[in-house]
Amino acid sequence: MKRILMVCLGNICRSPLAEGILKSKVDSQKYFIDSAGTGGYHIGKLPDSRSIAVAKKYNIDITDQRCRQFEQSDFDNFDMIYVMDSFNMQDVLSLARNKEDRAKVKLILNEIFPGENVDVPDPYHDSERGFENVYKMLDKACNVIVERLENGEY
């Protein structure tokens, strides 16, 4: 069982979408996918209604998800930790205890733009279009992740 964690700031907009999209593409017997936020503003809440709506548009239901905060034990409980932007990267790395922890953390869009360190823009203060844009980026990145997982690269 491979365990993959998606991380953003609030765990209500981007990482719930990343979790839902990746879950929709892999066998749940082989992969455990979860998400968390570096901030603790929305703990226990549903994803943002705009994330729920864009996921639903593509036939993905993310209403089973509840917001939780990233914690140090996530380094033990996950094999790979995908962050959405460089702030999330800094926040997650600040909790890393050693180089094994640090090696688990990757910027998700580096899967499609290797080495370019492109952020998934935070759509919280944006319109529905922002959420659609985020969905499309994450969908492409998740396609590459699935390909690499299935090829045994990860």
Ligand code: 4NP
């Ligand atoms: P997310 O977006 O990190 O993609 O979930 C945000 C949601 C809420 C807040 C920030 C970012 N907030 O500050 O409440």
